[in-house]
Structures are given as structure tokens and as C-alpha cells.
Amino acid sequence: MNPFSAKKIIRKACEFPSIETVDWTELFGAGEFFIFVNNAALxxxxxxxxxxxxxxDFADRFEPQGISVEHHLIIGRYTQTPFGVHIDDATDRVFHFNLGPVTKSMILWxxxxFAQRYSGDIARSADHVSSIGSVTFDIAPQSAFFLPASYHHVGRSEKGISIVVALAISRKSEQQLLRDASRELQELLPPRYPQASYCQNFEGDAGGTDEMFAAYDAIGLISALQHAQARRRSNKSFTEILPIQIAPLRNLHGVYAVRDGREPIAIKEADGLFLYSGGHRVILKKPESIREFERIACERRFEIYARLGEYxxxxxxxxxxxxxxxxxxAARALGEAT
Structure with a gap:
């Protein structure tokens, strides 16, 4: 399917109220089709x-090396996935959750x-691979399957359409950690770092915004790696970072509690206090703000007032x-479900 056709299919699928109600036969007919979505949690x-x-707390057990977690959404009716019989990255472990409505099969070698028989581990069509030595696992609707590393495999959904969410867990290599630190350096090195998207005029005045700024004098690779790890851990190692939208302050009036297991991660630097939550970063520069955060971290609750007037x-x-x-x-309104 070319990219233009794929966009048309996506637009049509989005017209349905939910993924459960999509009429796949209307979109693809009675033949085979296969949809694979990366970063599905976004x-x-x-x-x-x-x-x-x-x-x-699974991810925390892998520190300091760390892991990354990513979602894939797999939808279709197919005799074999287009990848053929293949092997994932050696560091990958994948949970497959079959949402149904039909059983999906995974065949493992x-x-x-496999490498000895076929002189290497290059992927190939299942039609050209012997079933001798393979093991088939049926993943019934509403059940899960764990695919360990170092197995050649192919998926099948021949009985009808299956919808599968795959949770891929990968151990971070030293090279990947270095790249993470490099990306953090690119954000940390500018002399002024605007945080306008996090610090707006919450009273809704169209006339202006307030920003938090931080200056960085000496940020090295070690410090950048600490910030990269804090960003990842604050999002439970998931690579998908959801965008945030802050409501006007008057709409947030009330008492809030810090969520268990969702506490922001704080890193103290000479330029201010860096907070990480859900993969996002904000910087506190003023002593009053830092003291208030320390109080919140200790008492685990705070109040947002519907103030009016000048700030x-x-x-x-x-x-x-x-x-x-x-x-x-990181925080929820008191009385809100955890």
C-alpha cells in the first residue's frame, strides 16, 4: 500500500467512534491486510x-543501564506478517496482548x-521455512504472550481480524545512553532555555506570558546523562512522551495530592532546581518556588487558589x-481515582 492510500485508510478509520467499531471489511474488503503502528501510546x-x-517498578530494577519501552499496535487479517520469519533486536523482549476478536498465532524457531539451517539469520518468507523444530503458540482473545529475545518468529491471524498491542522492552546499550546524553546536552547548553509552554499566564490574559529561564555554565556529559536518566525514569522508561496542556488556573482550583509512584524527580544544579515528570522538564529558579516544591515533596499535597489580580x-x-x-x-485532585 502506498503512503497516499494509507492516509485515506487512516482518515476513514478515524470516522468510527472507536477502534472496536471500525468496519475493517468496508475498508479492506474480504482480503488480507496488515497495519503496524509505532509509538502507539502517543x-x-x-x-x-x-x-x-x-x-x-520493573524498569527501576535495570538501572543504571536502563531500559526503553515502546508500544506497537498490530491490526490485520493475514497468513503471515510482512516481516516474514525474523528475529528482533537481541535486547528486545516483547509482551503481546491480543484484544481479539479472534485468536492470533505466533510460530517460533x-x-x-535457524541460523545453522539457513546459513544466517536473514528474514525470509514463512513459505520457504520448514516447520520442523518450530513451536506454535495460540494467543486467545483477552490473553497475553511473552516473546523472549533470540527467537525467530512469525505472526499469523488467519481466522479473522485480530488487534494486538505489543509492549517492546529493550535494554539500553552504552551507545544509546551516550546518544541520550548528547540529546540532553543540546537542550541544556543554550544560555537561556524558555519554558513558555509550562508557565503561561493562567488567568487567560491574551496580553502576555511569563516564562521560567535557566542559565547553564558548565554542563558535561556526566551531568547530561543524569538528566537524560531522570527524564526517562520520570516516564517509567516509556519512549512515548504525551504532550501536556495546562488549563487556566481558575479551572484547577482545589486541593491536590502527589501520586504514589509518580513523584517528580528533582536534580539540583547551580542554576536552579530541575524537575522531571512524565518525560517533561521544568526549571525552578526562584528560592520561593524551590522551598514550596520541597514542602510539597514532604507533605505530598498542595492547594491551587483561584487568584485574581496581579501576580x-x-x-x-x-x-x-x-x-x-x-x-x-504527578498529582491528582483529592477524591480523584488513583
Whole structure:
């Protein structure tokens, strides 16, 4: 399918109220089709939240090396996936959750035997691979399958359309950690770093915005790596980072509690206090803001007031920080489901 046809299919699928109600036969007819979506959690807040609960503290056990977690959405009716019989990256482990409505099959071959038989591990069509030595696993609707590393495999959904969410867990290599640190350096090195998207005029005045700034004098690779790890860990190692939208302050009036297991990660630098939550970063420059955050971290609750009138810069930064905690999921309104 060419990119233009794929866009038309996506537009038509989006016309249905939910993925469960999509009429795939209307879109593709009675023949085979296969849809593979990378970074699928970017399209669903619920999917990312559910996955974070499923992972629990699993990611923390792999520090300091760290891991990355990513979602794939697999939809289709097919005798074999277009990838053929293949092997994933050696560091990958993948959970497959079959949402149904039909059973999907996974066929596995021992990779060492596969390489010996076919003189290498290059992917090939299942039509040209012997079933001798393979093992077939049926993934019934509403069940899960764990695919360990180092197995050649191919998926099949011959009985009808299956919808599968795959949760891919990869260990971070030293090269990947270095790239993470390099990316953080690119953001940390500019002399002024605007945080306008996190610190807006919450009273809704169209006339202007307030920003938090930070200056960076000496940020090296080691410090940048600490910031990269904090960003990743604050999002439970998931690579998908959801964009945040902060509501006007008057709409957030109330009492909030810090969520268990969702506490922001703080890094103290000479230029200010850096907070990470849900993969996002904000910088507190003013002593009043830092003291207020330390109080919140200790008491685990705070209040947002529906103030009117003029703000001082210190008050504005404190309110911005509180709204940011809510928007990134680090805090919830009291009485709201955990």
C-alpha cells in the first residue's frame, strides 16, 4: 500500500467512534491486510497509563543501564506478517496482548538452529521455512504472550481480524545512553532555555506570558546523562512522551495530592532546581518556588487558589509549578481515582 492510500485508510478509520467499531471489511474488503503502528501510546492516554501500571517498578530494577519501552499496535487479517520469519533486536523482549476478536498465532524457531539451517539469520518468507523444530503458540482473545529475545518468529491471524498491542522492552546499550546524553546536552547548553509552554499566564490574559529561564555554565556529559536518566525514569522508561496542556488556573482550583509512584524527580544544579515528570522538564529558579516544591515533596499535597489580580514573578512561578505537576500526572485532585 502506498503512503497516499494509507492516509485515506487512516482518515476513514478515524470516522468510527472507536477502534472496536471500525468496519475493517468496508475498508479492506474480504482480503488480507496488515497495519503496524509505532509509538502507539502517543494516540491513547489510557494505553500509556495502563501500561505504566502493568510495568510497575520493573524498569527501576535495570538501572543504571536502563531500559526503553515502546508500544506497537498490530491490526490485520493475514497468513503471515510482512516481516516474514525474523528475529528482533537481541535486547528486545516483547509482551503481546491480543484484544481479539479472534485468536492470533505466533510460530517460533530456535535462532541458533535457524541460523545453522539457513546459513544466517536473514528474514525470509514463512513459505520457504520448514516447520520442523518450530513451536506454535495460540494467543486467545483477552490473553497475553511473552516473546523472549533470540527467537525467530512469525505472526499469523488467519481466522479473522485480530488487534494486538505489543509492549517492546529493550535494554539500553552504552551507545544509546551516550546518544541520550548528547540529546540532553543540546537542550541544556543554550544560555537561556524558555519554558513558555509550562508557565503561561493562567488567568487567560491574551496580553502576555511569563516564562521560567535557566542559565547553564558548565554542563558535561556526566551531568547530561543524569538528566537524560531522570527524564526517562520520570516516564517509567516509556519512549512515548504525551504532550501536556495546562488549563487556566481558575479551572484547577482545589486541593491536590502527589501520586504514589509518580513523584517528580528533582536534580539540583547551580542554576536552579530541575524537575522531571512524565518525560517533561521544568526549571525552578526562584528560592520561593524551590522551598514550596520541597514542602510539597514532604507533605505530598498542595492547594491551587483561584487568584485574581496581579501576580508577582515568585507567585507566578509557584503556581506554574503546581499546574505543571497536575498536567504531567504527578498529582491528582483529592477524591480523584488513583
Amino acid at each position: 494516540y491513547s492516554v489510557d494505553l500509556l497509563e495502563i501500561s505504566k501500571k502493568f510495568m510497575g 530456535d535462532s541458533q538452529h 508577582s514573578e515568585a507567585v507566578m512561578e509557584v503556581d506554574a509549578m503546581k499546574a505543571w505537576l497536575v498536567a504531567t500526572g
